[in-house]
Amino acid sequence: GDSVTQMEGPVTLSEEAFLTINCTYTATGYPSLFWYVQYPGEGLQLLLKATKADDKGSNKGFEATYRKETTSFHLEKGSVQVSDSAVYFCALRKAGKLIFGQGTTLQVKP
Amino acid sequence: DAGVIQSPRHEVTEMGQEVTLRCKPISGHDYLFWYRQTMMRGLELLIYFNNNVPIDDSGMPEDRFSAKMPNASFSTLKIQPSEPRDSAVYFCASSSSGSGNTGELFFGEGSRLTVL
Numbered sequence: 001g002d003s004v005t006q007m008e009g010p011v012t013l014s015e016e017a018f019l020t021i022n023c024t025y026t027a028t029g030y031p032s033l034f035w036y037v038q039y040p041g042e043g044l045q046l047l048l049k050a051t052k053a054d055d056k057g058s059n060k061g062f063e064a065t066y067r068k069e070t071t072s073f074h075l076e077k078g079s080v081q082v083s084d085s086a087v088y089f090c091a092l093r094k095a096g097k098l099i100f101g102q103g104t105t106l107q108v109k110p
Numbered sequence: 111d112a113g114v115i116q117s118p119r120h121e122v123t124e125m126g127q128e129v130t131l132r133c134k135p136i137s138g139h140d141y142l143f144w145y146r147q148t149m150m151r152g153l154e155l156l157i158y159f160n161n162n163v164p165i166d167d168s169g170m171p172e173d174r175f176s177a178k179m180p181n182a183s184f185s186t187l188k189i190q191p192s193e194p195r196d197s198a199v200y201f202c203a204s205s206s207s208g209s210g211n212t213g214e215l216f217f218g219e220g221s222r223l224t225v226l
Binding site for chain 1: 141143152153158165166203213214215216217218220
């Protein structure tokens with residue numbers, strides 16, 4: 001069945017470091033891909049999305065490119081801030097359902 | 111616009127009691143989803159509706175769980191009887207088919223359930 005796999009966390013970085021969180025997916029057809037973020041004690045918020053191959057989603061300095069050849073959607077940010085500390089979820093949506101990866105906790109230290 | 115509204119935000123109950131969680135989706139959205147989040151299992155899709163009709167309930171753990179959507183603006187998730195292993199945060203989300211069935215979901219803030 002369809003699934004999403006993320007790199008395990010937690011990821012601990014210093015402020016202004018470069019961030020990569022790996023995400024790969026397994027799905028037939030052409031799902032849409034998403035990154036959601038969850039801040040402590042809150043619900044999930046959409047961070048960015050891409051709906052077809054080679055699309056790049058971007059928001060708040062974060063980027064991810066839909067790579068069909070490698071079935072990947074890695075999240076990157078050039079310079080993280082303490083306020084980026086949160087749990088990041090990669091997800092795919094196809095035929096209505098949104099399927100999440102297990103989540104990656106990011107902690108950014110000053 | 112109001113987002114997805116869930117109630118209660120927190121619920122503490124004793125094993126064996128009935129629990130009802132409520133959700134009001136964003137007006138005009140025709141998809142509604144219930145998810146459960148735990149440390150061990152992450153985010154699990156329990157059930158989702160389209161135009162008030164359950165489409166996929168394969169994630170509902172067992173017969174103790176039931177979900178209804180009597181109209182476009184209200185859904186409930188009921189657990190009867192509740193057990194300690196049901197302790198989790200339950201999220202409701204909605205989306206619009208206007209963005210295709212691959213558009214983004216909008217999430218509520220969740221209902222944190224603790225079963226003692």
